[in-house]
Amino acid sequence: MSQNHFTLSFPLKSAEDAKAIAEQLPLLMPGLFIVEDRIGTIHYSRFTVLSDKTLLFLGDFDGEFCALMGDLAKNAGPVFDAIFQHVEMPPPSPVAANANAFVEWAAEHLLHPVNLYTAYPSVTVNEIKALADAADVAGAGELNPFLVILPTKSRIAFFEMQLLLRARGHGITTDLDTVGTPHFAQFVPLEDNQIGFFTVYDGDFDKYIADFTKNIGPVFDLLFKFTKGAPPSPCRKHLQEFIDFASGANRTPIGFYQAYPGLSVQDIHALIADNKAQAASSR
DSSP, X not given: OOEEEEEEXXXXXXXXXXXXXXXXXXXXXXXXXHHHHHHOOEXXXXXXXXXXXXXXXXXXXXXXXHHHHHHHHHHSHXXXXXXXXXXXXXXXXXXXXXXXXXHHHHHHTEEOOSEEEESXXXXXXXXXXXXXXXXXXXXXXXXXXXXXXEEBSSHHXXXXXXXXXXXXXXXXXXXXXXXXXXXXXXXXXXXXXXXXXXXXXXXXHHHHHHHHHHHHHHHHHHHTTSBTTOOOSOGGGOHHHHHHHHHHHBOOOEEEEESSTTOOHHHHHHHHHXXXXXXXXXX
């Protein structure tokens, strides 16, 4: 089963609706987390209010998008019923009784990433959980979502940044592997000529940015040529300015779901390596 990412864009009716949904969503998250545990294919998910006109729902998952949306509709319908009260032209409600319509709506509002990164592409949620249980490993680390919005200087700059990201796809994967703390990452085109850089990472924010700058800073040096209000370059020589920029451009997550809480990238790599070694020795 392949790993995938989704970014769903919910068009909000007004600024008042954006404020209302930001207040309501945290109360709905415990129920959604139970459903996501039951579905068993979502690695991480989170919501964020992008602007007064848009709510985003992001997730990293195993398998097919439509199958996952169908499962969410049938099992987490009340969460989406509450959201759709604030959304322009929503699908029929209740969502649980109109699952096919919800799947079609979700497909129409899916934002397609320019590129995707995963630190452990060969394993599913259930496989990671099984490996951790078999090894009696409990996650003790801290994971955080990073939702950075890069406003480009113009429509032309918006498209040029996407071309650059596509051209640098393999190199970005190598650079993120070198950082060693991102679990998943993606660059996603957004409204108003913006690019979202969305990651889930291990540890402290400042240390993450410092490691990030050291290993993938040259990519951001190129991206900042197209970015409005960018910090000075090169990033590695202006670390504090980069930290300040990233902090200011970061959106607050709502409801950060983790399928295997506290397991770091290195924990998961070690579990996979141990499992392969055990399999090889038993042959």
